[in-house]
Amino acid sequence: MSNAPARPSPPGAAPRHVSLIALPDAVVSTLAGLYDVMSAPGRPGLAGGDGRAPFQVEIVGEATGPLQLASGVPMTVQRSIDTIEQTDIVIVPSVLVRGEAWHKGRYPRLVAWIERMHARGATLCSACSGIFLLAETGLFDGRDATVHFGYASIFGACFPSVAIHPERVLVVSGLREELVCSGASTTWHDLVLYLIARYAGATQAQDVARAFALQWHQDGLAPYISFEGRHDHGDAEIASAQQWLATHFSVANPVEEMIQRSRLAERTFKRRFSAATGLAPIAYVQRLRIEDAKRRLERTDAPIDEISWRVGYEDAAFFRRLFKRTTGMAPGAYRKRFCIPEFARP
Structure with a gap:
């Protein structure tokens, strides 16, 4: 054949x-x-x-x-x-x-x-x-x-x-x-x-x-695909860090602050975080920030530069590159695809 x-x-x-x-x-x-x-x-x-x-x-x-x-x-x-x-x-x-x-x-x-x-x-x-x-x-x-x-x-x-x-x-x-x-x-x-x-x-x-x-x-x-992160790993120290990060991902230097808040040495924290979640701490932060940006693009008319700043990026050009690398779409194209069209809004 x-x-x-x-x-x-x-x-x-x-x-x-x-x-x-x-x-x-x-x-x-x-x-x-x-x-x-x-x-x-x-x-x-x-x-x-x-x-x-x-x-x-x-x-x-x-x-x-x-x-x-x-x-x-x-x-x-x-x-x-x-x-x-x-x-x-x-x-x-x-x-x-x-x-x-x-x-x-x-x-x-x-x-x-x-x-x-x-x-x-x-x-x-x-x-x-x-x-x-x-x-x-x-x-x-x-x-x-x-x-x-x-x-x-x-x-x-x-x-x-x-x-x-x-x-x-x-x-x-x-x-x-x-x-x-x-x-x-x-x-x-x-x-x-x-x-x-x-x-x-x-x-x-x-x-x-x-x-x-x-x-x-x-x-x-x-x-x-919405990012949620792994939480079934059983590492209580990392789970606590994830819980804090869920509401503080937009602060400056969130990885350093997580490490300081933990009871672990920097190398140990990063190793355990990656093993537990499947992502390095900085990559995890980026995924949370992009996920929040997606919701803002879907539900608000805020300018993209403002959304970039609100999720933790002062450099809007870097945010745009990261967003496209993560989602496969530029922020503007994403908003056009997923926002509720004007005719359907209450």
């Missing part, structure tokens, strides 16, 4: 079969959205369609008929996996992870079927938290992947052999580029546009994006 990734199908080629998996943990919005958008290319009157669909999309599952999803809404499973010997693309939609863990082994038939489809050449895709089910196949071990940043720690504990990158929108891995996953929530838009571009061509993807008003998350997911 060739290791080269698939290219758009030539005109007149048979449509690629897409198996969109429905399971009780699935989230209805992602499942329905994927179905609608993947079915759009070629549709007359939509996305420049000429009636020749590049995809045949089916909702598949362990048994046909109505299936109640995690949202409490029923979805009709159109075809049983027992009747599918080969498919081109398998997509697992977002799933709801209940509690503090994903419980493996609940869907052995689905996992075994996914493994068989992969062995027969299928591209495996997950949207958001759908990677939990795909990871049970072991095919992502030693590979890069992404997941909703809210589930990153749970996923890491459950599948330590998978390199997880929650800040990334889309990750494509595998020898044939046949393992594809998208990150948080509506990055399934990026997944579906990627698949349309890959298998039906860039023009089709652009037409669908316009028809559905979809946008690529080209700035990544770092702007969406």
